[in-house]
Amino acid sequence: MSVFKNYLLQKTSITEDEYSKITENLITRKVSKGEILLRQDKICSEVYFVQSGLLRSYTIDHAGKEHIIQFAPEEWWIGDRNSFYFNEPALFFIDCIEDSELMVLNHPFFDAANLIPSFSDFNTKVLHNHIRTLQIRLNMLVAATAEERYLDFIERYPNLTLRVPQWMIASYLGITPESLSRIRKELARKNFKPHS
Amino acid sequence: MSVFKNYLLQKTSITEDEYSKITENLITRKVSKGEILLRQDKICSEVYFVQSGLLRSYTIDHAGKEHIIQFAPEEWWIGDRNSFYFNEPALFFIDCIEDSELMVLNHPFFDAANLIPSFSDFNTKVLHNHIRTLQIRLNMLVAATAEERYLDFIERYPNLTLRVPQWMIASYLGITPESLSRIRKELARKNFKPHS
DNA sequence: CGTCGAATTGATGTCATTCAACTACAGTGG
């Protein structure tokens, strides 16, 4: 049974029959490290559910610097919902940090699936979850120092702390790799132990 | 006709009959400048549609400093969607910048209204709009300088620039009032003219 | 082993903050 099927049956009241019906044209895609799935300013025509591996979304500013928006490990959704829904230029890139297997969800899928109330309700829940994630991230960025954001990150995503290179964490936190290195050094000096 | 009714009839395919049915128990609320409508850590049990006036949402950090998240003038929605939907503690405060008149939307309203497909579809659109707003804000915060964020603000919300005190704009931009004052001075020196 | 990117460290620079003083102005009460 696919990770996606297992996920849906567990999280929603969708039946096996309904699942078969809405997913009959669904495809999975294997992508390898470094592969780009969406480019800024292009239309996002697919939303991905990560079955295994790790993806990220990021913007590139006018100075050419990357700023990581989100990480998407197993059982996470990733895609530019804005671009997908409104057919507008994407606000960020999506690429692949580890070799991954994705469930590829396109408009025909959502059109069919949303006819099933239990899926439609679940999708609304996913959207609210997304709003929460963005809101929390926003709050952290405006109200917390770099050190606080780092501590929040390793608490909120302990598994990512191990899988993601430090310079990407720095990019996610909105600081340079050098600054993150110094913050970690300072935390070590203060006798801080992660995961204890 | 209320601003809300006008707005819905214009933006959706809801009929007059449907409108009457779903809004029969709906109330408007007049609130005055300074009134607090939602407190951080409380459950948000109402979403507001602003018929007239101006609201804001903001967090208070551990140092006691305010950080404005959003402004909501006429025909905008405001509320902690996360708290409302998941019954979780609110991530921010909401209060009143100008005397305002609000349409107060609670759970019974949404439960009834979402039975009408054209409303439910519209609500999904509103959620996507909210996601877009948050995403753009996030991108600006991580990828743009204070000056760029200010220029973006006055372009994106020209009417707010006039109605909102400067220290609130600074708070929205994530800087101090002093810094914004200096940025404006510098822009004036560079012969920058707003709204020209 | 040699190479290349990641991470650390040091020296220095920059942008925004902080704190404080001062101006401008609106609202209040004598």
Place this chain on the structure above:
DNA sequence: CCACTGTAGTTGAATGACATCAATTCGACG
């Protein structure tokens, strides 16, 4: 009508947090 008060905004000087640049060191992998 004028002092009194409080808030917004501006300006200056000192400070602080993080960035930048450059030089090593570390570690994975061919």
